Amino acid sequence: MYVVFGDRVIDSKxxxxxxxxxxxxxNVEDISSRSKREDIVAINLSISAKTLNEILEEDGYELENEELEDILSEYMDIADTMAMELEEVMPQESICMAYSYRYDEVEESIKTIFVLSHEELGNRKLKDVLTRMLNLV
Incomplete structure (x- = not known):
């Protein structure tokens, strides 16, 4: 989907x-068309629990001593952080927000919504879009 980005157009692909x-x-799925906006890129991201376990173990986290809720909380925090770090490689003048919303037991992965827009849109409007996208998924 082509998205208006300031004074130019970018492809969400x-x-x-x-x-x-x-x-x-x-697993990266473009869901920009669901936002019903021409100035937002919305992506549904997924990262496997195996990858997250490796990251936690590298940081010295002992998984076998922790409760499932604590591990899932750590998973969510890492996925949010990794998604927000993507802002560094996004086009200049962009703003991003991300929120990890679910642990998928079947896929054994964390699902995260990532939204991006031109900085002219503003953080408040981008947060509104992120909230709406979370309600859709």
Whole structure:
């Protein structure tokens, strides 16, 4: 989907490619059309629990001594952080927000919504779109 980005147009597929090349997210789905806006890129991201376990173990976290709720909370925090770090590789003049919303037991992965827009839109409007996208998924 083509998205208005300031005074130019970008393809949301380019953003998907950037995410795939620069992150550990293994399932990246463009859901920009669901936002019903021409100035928002929305991506549904997924990262496997196996990848998150490796990250936690590298940081010295002992998984076998923790409760499932604590581990899931750590998973969510890491996924949020990794999604927000993508802002560094996004087009200049962009603002991003991300929120991890669910642990998928079947896929054993964390689901995260990532939204991006031109900075002219503003953080308040981007947060409104993120909330709406979370209600859709």
């Amino acid at each position: 380019e953003i998907v490619d950037i995410i795939l090349k620069n992150s550990c997210f293994d």
